[in-house]
Amino acid sequence: xxxxxxxxxxxxxxxxxxxxxxxxxxxxxxxxxxxxxxxxxxxxxxxxxxxxxxxxxxxxxxxxxxxxxxxxxxxxxxxxxxxxxxxxxxxxxxxxxxxxxxxxxxxxxxxxxxxxxxxxxxxxxxxxxxxxxxxxxxxxxxxxxxxxxxxxxxxxxxxxxxxxxxxxxxxxxxxxxxxxxxxxxxxxxxxxxxxxxxxxxxxxxxxxxxxxxxxxxxxxxxxxxxxxxxxxxxxxxxxxxxxxxxxxx
Numbered sequence: 360x361x362x363x364x365x366x367x368x369x370x371x372x373x374x375x376x377x378x379x380x381x382x383x384x385x386x387x388x389x390x391x392x393x394x395x396x397x398x399x400x401x402x403x404x405x406x407x408x409x410x411x412x413x414x415x416x417x418x419x420x421x422x423x424x425x426x427x428x429x430x431x432x433x434x435x436x437x438x439x440x441x442x443x444x445x446x447x448x449x450x451x452x453x454x455x456x457x458x459x460x461x462x463x464x465x466x467x468x469x470x471x472x473x474x475x476x477x478x479x480x481x482x483x484x485x486x487x488x489x490x491x492x493x494x495x496x497x498x499x500x501x502x503x504x505x506x507x508x509x510x511x512x513x514x515x516x517x518x519x520x521x522x523x524x525x526x527x528x529x530x531x532x533x534x535x536x537x538x539x540x541x542x543x544x545x546x547x548x549x550x551x552x553x554x555x556x557x558x559x560x561x562x563x564x565x566x567x568x569x570x571x572x573x574x575x576x577x578x579x580x581x582x583x584x585x586x587x588x589x590x591x592x593x594x595x596x597x598x599x600x601x602x603x604x605x606x607x608x
Contacts (some may be wrong), residue, residue, distance in 0.1 A: 360460060360461045360465075360484055360485045360488075361461040361465065362519060363457070363461075363488045363489065363492065363519070364454065364457035364460075364461050364488075366492055366513075366515075366519055366520075367453065367454075367457065367488060367491055367492050367495070368450055368451075368453065368454040368457070369516075370492060370495045370496060370499070370516060371408065371446060371447070371449075371450030371453070371495055372447060372450055374404060374446060374495050374498070374499050375443040375444075375446045375447040375450065376443075377499055377502060377503065377508060377510060378442055378443035378446070379439075379443045380508060381397070381439045381440075381502075381506055381508070383438070383439070383440075385397055385505075385506045386437050386439045387437075388506055390501045390502065390504070390505040391501070391504050391505060392589075392607075393501060395431070396437075396505075397439065397502050397505045398438075398439055398442070399431050399437070400498050400502055401439055401442040401443075401498075401502065402434045402436075402437070402442060403427060403431055403498065404446060404494065404495060404498050405442060405445055405446050405449065406427070406430040406431065406434070407490075407491055407494050408446060408453060408491070409449060410491075411453075413430075415430075416476065417477045417478070418477075418478060418479055419478065420478065420530065420606070423477050453491075457488070460484060470483065472484065474487050476527065477530070478530040480530065482527055485523055486523055486524070486527050488523075489519075489520055489523035489524040489527070490524060490527075492516065492519065492520045492523075493520045493524045493584075493588070493608070496512050496516060496520055496584065497584075497588045497590060499512075500512065500585065500590055504590075512581045512584065512585075514548070514549075514579070515580075517580040517581045517583070517584035518548045520584060521555075521580060521583060521584055521587065522553070525555065525557065525566040526565075526566040526567065528566075528605060528608065529564035531605045531606050531608055532559060532604050532605060532606075536559060536560075536603075537559065537560070537562065537563075537564060538560070538561070539560050539561075540560050541558070541560035542559050542560050542600070542604075543556065543557065543558045543559075544556075544557050544576070544597055544600055544601055545557075545573055545574045545575045546574055546575065546576050546578045546597055547574045547576075547577050547578070548577065548578060548579075548580045549577050549579065552571065553568055553571065554568065554570065554571040554573065554574040555567070555568060555569065556568075556569040556573075557601055557604075559604050576596075576597045578595070578597050578598055582594070582595065582598055583601065583602070586598045586599070586601070587601065587605055587608065588607065588608045589602075589605075589606075589607025589608060
C-alpha cells in the first residue's frame with residue numbers, strides 16, 4: 360500500500376501539469392483510437408479520482424462504457440486548465456488520505472477491507488488503487504498523443520501498475536480466450552526482485568507471484584503496459600502473448 364501512494368500522487372500531479380501545457384483549443388482534439396476528445400479524457404480522469412466517493416458501479420464492460428459517458432456528461436466544464444486545478448485538488452486529498460491508509464496498512468489495520476470495483480469484482484485497497492495508477496498513466500499517454508506533447512511513463516510505475524492490476528483484469532479477457540487452450544507465461548521485469556506467473560484458459564484466469572528463478576523471460580514494463588492497455592502494438596514475443604489476452608483497457 361505504501362508503494363502505491365507516491366506513484367499515484369506523482370502521476371496525478373504530472374497529469375495536471377500536462378493539461379496546463381495545453382492551449383485552450385487542444386481540448387477539442389480527438390484522442391487517437393478513442394471516441395473522446397482530449398477534454399473529455401481529462402474529465403474522465405477527474406471522475407476516476409472522485410470514484411471513491413461515487414458508489415456507482417457497472418456489472419458489465421458495456422455498462423462501464425455507458426457509465427463513463429454519463430459521468431463525463433455530468434461535469435460541464437471542458438476547460439483543460441480548470442480541469443487541471445480540479446484534478447490537482449483531488450490528488451492532494453488522495454495523497455493525504457493515502458498516507459494515513461499506508462500507515463494503517465503497515466500496522467495491519469484495514470487489510471481485511473475489500474471495496475467494490477466494476478464487473479462484480481471486490482478488491483483490497485492496493486488492488487483498487489492500482490486501477491487509478493493504470494488509468495492515469497494510460498490517459499496521460501492518450502492526451503499526449505492527441506496533442507503532440509510528451510508523456511513519460513517511468514518503468515517502475517509501469518511495473519507497479521501491472522504487478523498490482525493484472526490479477527484483477529480477468530474481466531477484460533474475452534470469453535473465447537478465457538475458455539480456450541491453457542496458456543502460461545512466467546515473466547519478470549529487469550532489475551525487479553519479484554516475478555509473475557500469468558495463466559489463462561480452460562475457464563480460468565490467474566496472475567500471481569512466483570520465485571524469480573522460475574521465470575522464462577524478462578519483459579520491459581513500459582512496453583508491456585502500453586501493449587496490455589491497447590495503446591501500442593506489442594513488438595516482442597512475450598509482450599504480444601500477454602497483451603493478446605485482453606480487450607483494450
